[in-house]
Amino acid sequence: MRRKGPMGWLAHDVTHRGVTAWMLTIALAMFYVVLYWGDGPNGVNPLDKIAWLLHLGRPGQSGAKWTLYGTLYTLAVTLGGIGMIRRYGHNRYQVVRTMVVVFVQSTFAFSVPLFMKFAGHPEHYFSYFWPLKMYYFEPGFIRSNPAPLVLWSLIGSMVLVPVLGVFFGKRWYCSWVCGCGGLANTAGEPFRALSDKSERAWRFEKITIHASLALTLVTTAVVLASAFVPGNHPVLDLYAVKFRESYALIVSALLSGVVGVAAYPVGGTRVWCRYFCPMAAMLGLLQKAGRFRIRVKKDMCISCGMCSNYCEMGIDVRSYAQANESFTRASCVGCGMCAEVCPRGVLTLENSRKRDPQEQLVQIRLKR
Amino acid sequence: MARRILIVGNGVAGVSAALTLRARDDSAEITLLSDESDYFFSRTALMYALMDKLPRRAMEPYERKVWDKQNIQRVRARVTNLDADAHTVTLDDNRTLAYDILILATGSAPRPLPLEGDDAVREGRVHFVTLQDLDACERLVHSTARAVVVGGGLIGIELVESLLWHKIQTTFVVREGWYWPAALCREEGAMVADHMRAHGVTLVTDDEVRAVHADANGRVKSVQTKNDKTVACELLGVAIGVVPNVRWLSETKPPPALGRGIRVDERLQTSLPDVYAIGDCAEVIVPNKLDANGEAKRKVESIWYAAKRQGEFVARGLSGAHERYAPPRFFNSAKFFEVEYTTVGDWEDIPEGAESVLLRLPGKTVSARLVHDGSKFIAFNALGSRWDTPVLDQWMDEGRSLEWVRRHLHEAQFDVEFGRAPLRKMQETVLEARP
């Protein structure tokens, strides 16, 4: 039931798939279309011009749009983060997590690469790893960058990601470090309840996200093969280029940009993370095998549905809580919002040493 | 032939019975009857719907396709009569349904509050218990600037919080000296009162609403209290508790044995053959305890988990299990605005003069009270932090001493990561457990 007054109407409408929500989605989608595909014949994007006006690049410099985009993105994360902390200041987990995610976005994902660019180095994003950043695994990158950077990227993907994933689950990355998650959990906060909670969506998610991971693995394999298999293989090389290009188009631009962010007001904040992100898919598998879980306090759940409603990954948390089952779901990003909104303090996130497989015999968890 | 099992009431008790039965009996014909809603919904979520935090559909704990998949029939109708000899019930649309087993899970109804001037009121007086009450509140809030809520319990404060969210000036009238004396001691009651006032609630204690006045259109205009205070308001919320929803049963022939609720034995069977009662409407036996008249002690457990347990229990019994129902030691948690509340222990059984240690975090609405009877830890009440109730319950089972519990208290904390209430910084006072 919305609040009275025009502001009450707007606050409800924009967060409940109303007219204003659709307008916002269209505006966001148009922004991304211009950003990715709006370069004129002379290579100048309208957003470049705006960037020059704002002194975010030398006039005439193409690619200034990316600085503009980074600035807007970081601003959104920072302002949304401040809003988050004001609203959930009583919850230390939310405060710490939000501060970290804003910090990582404004440094490693924004000012550090920007600074590198100004200093004449090729920019590097220390908070992104393969498989999210496919490029950091490619021969081209490995050959042309200083050893410490290459080492950081390789150790990051091969050691850091899996080890932290096993000990802390997906959350250390998806809701503490990653910029996509960062935006979702700050500026995107008002839209988190829009995620689809149905079983059908869950089935769909399991297919798409693992398909996306498979596509990533295949692309990486082809690219690596084309570089390292001795001899001349024109077909392989062609495929390597083709795969890389289509990956960049489909995954980076279309899915994580246009669909990922523009869908916030109508599909919830984590459409990209939930259905498509290969990094999330990999971390999800590690999470299932690792220690992270959501613990459910016995017999305290009143089935109110707040936890499920506010789950941005569309997990029906209530179905576990009301059945007294502690659980680990591959898609859970550990944002901790279910535990925050639960009015009866039923849930807690933990890295549990003793794995308590979801085995208790429970009557009400439906088996049919 | 498959058993025909008729369940009156699709609340958590009835639904838990239906689903548990289905898991154990593939062939039974299970029918869920309700006059309130087509689908099971969570009554406890009413306030979140009113505050725009939950869409109506999200109040339903199961997807709608579940009922067909589970092969559970749903009938939307009110049962008006019961003929236990013929094994039939009559519905308000005059249909008659036959049963082999009847389960009454009719829940509770708001406790009525007769007021002077009631007759003139056509609009603006609400309870906060049913979906229809939610409809009424939603219809009224936009034309309400000021409201009065009567009744110092959980439903009352939930309604107050929801009205405040709609920027309605709200006066909360509590008959007793502090908020919720049935659950909170004086000190905690005062802490919650301060918190409510900080949120802008006008809290009036030691007073009752006596009369209500309506304008020419029949809309509530003001109320008058026992202390002759007049408070202008366009909405009057009455939340002075609930009573088992059993009135209609007293007219059936023969009626089941009724006390405060429907009296049931340790198998949750009523005095009528093949008729059971569960949930908020049932008055169960507390084993091995006698009441003041020397009869078996009875109790209406009007609480969510009890309704669920009783539903599951009756279903197990109907599929062959031989168990005796015993209410567990009381525990609960709730939230007063942002302040979380946890309790464990049967507070009404606390012996005269029992002592308690009250730990308080200076300057914050954070406290924990440990009650002991001289040798054992027997009850617990906490505000402002989260606790693992099963752990505290286990300590009471184990007869732990107060000193032991204080040493181990941190093991029962359930707060979010990085957010543990700092027990070391809490200041303690020794107080009587009850005022």
Ligand SMILES: Cc1cc2nc3c(=O)[nH]c(=O)nc-3n(C[C@H](O)[C@H](O)[C@H](O)COP(=O)(O)OP(=O)(O)OC[C@H]3O[C@@H](n4cnc5c(N)ncnc54)[C@H](O)[C@@H]3O)c2cc1C
């Ligand atoms: C606002 C509110 C907040 C609450 N919060 C909490 C809480 O935080 N924690 C907690 O433990 N408990 C809470 N409760 C109490 C909790 O909701 C009840 O204990 C629980 O719902 C009882 O379930 P039940 O199945 O016995 O009855 P109900 O949920 O009351 O269901 C009974 C159903 O039977 C139907 N019915 C009754 N008579 C007939 C008839 N003759 N024919 C057909 N249908 C009929 C009714 O319409 C109703 O739909 C709250 C209650 C309210 C109102």
Ligand code: SF4
């Ligand atoms: S929010 Fe808490 S009480 Fe409500 S359904 Fe979820 S776990 Fe249960």
